[in-house]
Amino acid sequence: MKSLRSAVVVGTGVLVVAGALPLQSAAADQPHIYLSYAQCDQPINTWFDWQKQPLQVKAGEDAGALCRVEFGADQRGAKNVKLALTLSAQSVADSGYSAQQLAQRLSVRSFYSTAAATDRRAGRAWVVNDDGSLTLDLPAHDFPAGGTSGSPDGLGVVDLEISGAPSAKSVLLQGRLDLTADGTTEKLTKPISINYVGNGGSVDLGAPSTLVPVSPARLLDTRAGIGAAKGKLGPDGTLTLTVAGRGGVPLTGVSAVVLNVTATNPTDASHVTAYPHGRNRPTASNLNFTPGETVPNQVTVPVVDGRIDLYNQLGTVDLIADVSGYYTPGDAGSRYTALATPARLLDTRAGTGAAKAKLGADSTLTLAVAGRGGVPAEGVTAVILNVTATNPTDESHVTAYPHGTGRPTASNLNFTPRETISNQVVVPVVDGRIDLYNHTGTVDLVADVSGYFSASGAVFVPTGPARALDTRDGTGGIQGKVGPRAIALTVGRWENGVPPYGITGVALNVTVTNTTDSSFLAVYGATPGGPIPDTSSLNFSAGQTIANAVTPNAADGVVFANHVGSTDVIADVSGYFTTG
Known part of the structure; x- marks a missing residue:
C-alpha cells in the first residue's frame, strides 16, 4: 500500500476505507487502471483499511468522516475513469429503511485533490437503482498519457466525507467500490461495509419533490367563510385548512403547498404559525402583526392528509390564504x-x-x-x-x-x-x-x-418549520443584534433537518425584531469575499417586527446583511433544495 500523502482530518467523525484492490491482468493494448489505496481516518489520526474494518458513520454529526482514495492509470493514460460506491439491495432491505430514506440520511461530498476550489465541496447524490440498491457515482477523471505531477503514472486522489442524519437505530450496510474506465475491460471491485451508528434521534425528511405552479386561487378567507367557518381565529386557536383538491391542487400526491397567507383585522399584537396538520406545533412563526395591521407572507408548508394547520397566539384575527403552487414527489413538476x-x-x-x-x-x-x-x-x-x-x-x-x-x-x-x-x-x-x-x-x-x-435543477425536500437562527438567544451560533454589517449562517445542519452536504437552496422564513431604525435586510447565498447585492429581502421601520419568506442559494451558507441601525434576526427552515 502506498503511503498516504497530505492526510487531512475533517471534523471528528469516523470513516473507513481499505487497502489496494487486487489487480486484474489487462490486455496489452488497453490502458491499465488501478486503485492504490483506500483508507479512512479515525479521530486519533490513524488510518485503516475499509475492506477489513467497517466505516463508522455516527448519526447526527455534521462533520463528516473522511476517507481518501488514490487511483489512476498507467503511462498510457485513461479516459473517463469512474469510481462508484454501491450499497447492496439486500443490505438496504435489511436495514429497515427504504432506499430513498437511506439516500436522504447519508449525506456525502467528495472532491479531487486537483479540483478547482469551487468544485471541492460538491455534494453527491445517491441514485436509487431498480433493484433497491444505492449507488454514488463520482465525477469522471481523465489521466493524460505519461502521468501527471511528475509521477510515472496518472494518479487521482479523491476525498469522501460522509455524514449521517440522527437515527434511532444502528445499521450495518454492505457494499462495494467499483473502478472503471473507457477503453478497458477492467472493472476493479472491492467489498466494503458501513456501520451507521444510531444515536436514538430522528429527522423528519419529506419526499424529494418538484413544483407545479398554479394561477393564484383563494383557499381561505375567514371574513367570508371560505375554507373555514366565517369568523375570526381566536387566541391560542388553531384552524385546519384543507388544501388538497382545491384551487388547482390535486387530491393526492401533494408533499407541500405554497401559500400567500394574509392576517387582517387583528385585535392584538400576535403571530401566526403555519405547520403540517396534526404535528406538534413548532416555535417558528410566519406572520407577526400589531392591532389593526394587514400583513401578508408567503409560506411553504408540508401537507399531511391533504391539510395544514394555522395557529394564532393572541387576540383575534381574520386569515386569508391564496395558493400559488404545490410540490409533488417525483419529477412531474419543475x-x-x-x-x-x-x-x-x-x-x-x-x-x-x-x-x-x-x-x-x-x-x-x-x-x-x-x-x-x-x-x-x-x-x-x-x-x-x-x-x-x-x-x-x-x-x-x-x-x-x-x-x-x-x-x-x-x-x-x-x-x-x-x-x-x-x-x-x-x-x-x-x-x-x-x-x-x-x-x-x-x-x-x-x-x-x-x-x-x-426542467433541470434541484428537487425540494419539505422538512417542516425548524428554527435555525435567533440572534436573541444565540441559536445558530450567532448572538447579539445585527448592526450595519453581514452575518453568515451555516444552514446545512442535521438539527435544522437539513443535510450538511449537497444543498443548493433553502426555504426560510426570516423575521426581524427589536429594530432601531428604518432599514432593509438582504438575504443571499454566501460568496466568500463577494459584495453585498443591491437587493432587499425585508423592509422595516424602527420598532417593527415583520417577517418575509426568502429562498436563497445555500451551497456555502446564507448571509444576512443589515443596512442601517441594528436588529435581531430570526430564521426558520421549512425545507431545502438538493440535486438528485
Missing part, C-alpha cells in the same frame, strides 16, 4: 435553480424593467423575467421574486399572476399610504413574462429575483 445572488428586475423609481413611473389605480404592469438577471431565456415555468411596494398613496393591494391570464382575486401585498412592505411570490411564467396589478392609488414597485423553476 426543479429549482437558486441564483448565486439575487438580481433586480424591476424598479419603477429608476425605470428598471418598466417605465420610470408609479403604477396607477386599477393598472397592470407586464414584467419580462426570462433572459434577465440570470434567468434563462427559455424553459422557465415559474420564478421566485421578492416584490416590494413603496411610496403608495392609498390603501391598496398588488397581485402577481401569469402573464395574459385572467387576473385572480388573490393578493400578494397589502399596504397603507406611505408604507414600504415586501413579500416573496412564486409566479408562473407565460411567454417569459408575469403581470403585476395595483388596485387603488399609485405605488412604486421593486422586484428582485432569487431563483427560477425549469
Whole structure:
C-alpha cells in the first residue's frame, strides 16, 4: 500500500476505507487502471483499511468522516475513469429503511485533490437503482498519457466525507467500490461495509419533490367563510385548512403547498404559525402583526392528509390564504435553480424593467423575467421574486399572476399610504413574462429575483418549520443584534433537518425584531469575499417586527446583511433544495 500523502482530518467523525484492490491482468493494448489505496481516518489520526474494518458513520454529526482514495492509470493514460460506491439491495432491505430514506440520511461530498476550489465541496447524490440498491457515482477523471505531477503514472486522489442524519437505530450496510474506465475491460471491485451508528434521534425528511405552479386561487378567507367557518381565529386557536383538491391542487400526491397567507383585522399584537396538520406545533412563526395591521407572507408548508394547520397566539384575527403552487414527489413538476445572488428586475423609481413611473389605480404592469438577471431565456415555468411596494398613496393591494391570464382575486401585498412592505411570490411564467396589478392609488414597485423553476435543477425536500437562527438567544451560533454589517449562517445542519452536504437552496422564513431604525435586510447565498447585492429581502421601520419568506442559494451558507441601525434576526427552515 502506498503511503498516504497530505492526510487531512475533517471534523471528528469516523470513516473507513481499505487497502489496494487486487489487480486484474489487462490486455496489452488497453490502458491499465488501478486503485492504490483506500483508507479512512479515525479521530486519533490513524488510518485503516475499509475492506477489513467497517466505516463508522455516527448519526447526527455534521462533520463528516473522511476517507481518501488514490487511483489512476498507467503511462498510457485513461479516459473517463469512474469510481462508484454501491450499497447492496439486500443490505438496504435489511436495514429497515427504504432506499430513498437511506439516500436522504447519508449525506456525502467528495472532491479531487486537483479540483478547482469551487468544485471541492460538491455534494453527491445517491441514485436509487431498480433493484433497491444505492449507488454514488463520482465525477469522471481523465489521466493524460505519461502521468501527471511528475509521477510515472496518472494518479487521482479523491476525498469522501460522509455524514449521517440522527437515527434511532444502528445499521450495518454492505457494499462495494467499483473502478472503471473507457477503453478497458477492467472493472476493479472491492467489498466494503458501513456501520451507521444510531444515536436514538430522528429527522423528519419529506419526499424529494418538484413544483407545479398554479394561477393564484383563494383557499381561505375567514371574513367570508371560505375554507373555514366565517369568523375570526381566536387566541391560542388553531384552524385546519384543507388544501388538497382545491384551487388547482390535486387530491393526492401533494408533499407541500405554497401559500400567500394574509392576517387582517387583528385585535392584538400576535403571530401566526403555519405547520403540517396534526404535528406538534413548532416555535417558528410566519406572520407577526400589531392591532389593526394587514400583513401578508408567503409560506411553504408540508401537507399531511391533504391539510395544514394555522395557529394564532393572541387576540383575534381574520386569515386569508391564496395558493400559488404545490410540490409533488417525483419529477412531474419543475426543479429549482437558486441564483448565486439575487438580481433586480424591476424598479419603477429608476425605470428598471418598466417605465420610470408609479403604477396607477386599477393598472397592470407586464414584467419580462426570462433572459434577465440570470434567468434563462427559455424553459422557465415559474420564478421566485421578492416584490416590494413603496411610496403608495392609498390603501391598496398588488397581485402577481401569469402573464395574459385572467387576473385572480388573490393578493400578494397589502399596504397603507406611505408604507414600504415586501413579500416573496412564486409566479408562473407565460411567454417569459408575469403581470403585476395595483388596485387603488399609485405605488412604486421593486422586484428582485432569487431563483427560477425549469426542467433541470434541484428537487425540494419539505422538512417542516425548524428554527435555525435567533440572534436573541444565540441559536445558530450567532448572538447579539445585527448592526450595519453581514452575518453568515451555516444552514446545512442535521438539527435544522437539513443535510450538511449537497444543498443548493433553502426555504426560510426570516423575521426581524427589536429594530432601531428604518432599514432593509438582504438575504443571499454566501460568496466568500463577494459584495453585498443591491437587493432587499425585508423592509422595516424602527420598532417593527415583520417577517418575509426568502429562498436563497445555500451551497456555502446564507448571509444576512443589515443596512442601517441594528436588529435581531430570526430564521426558520421549512425545507431545502438538493440535486438528485
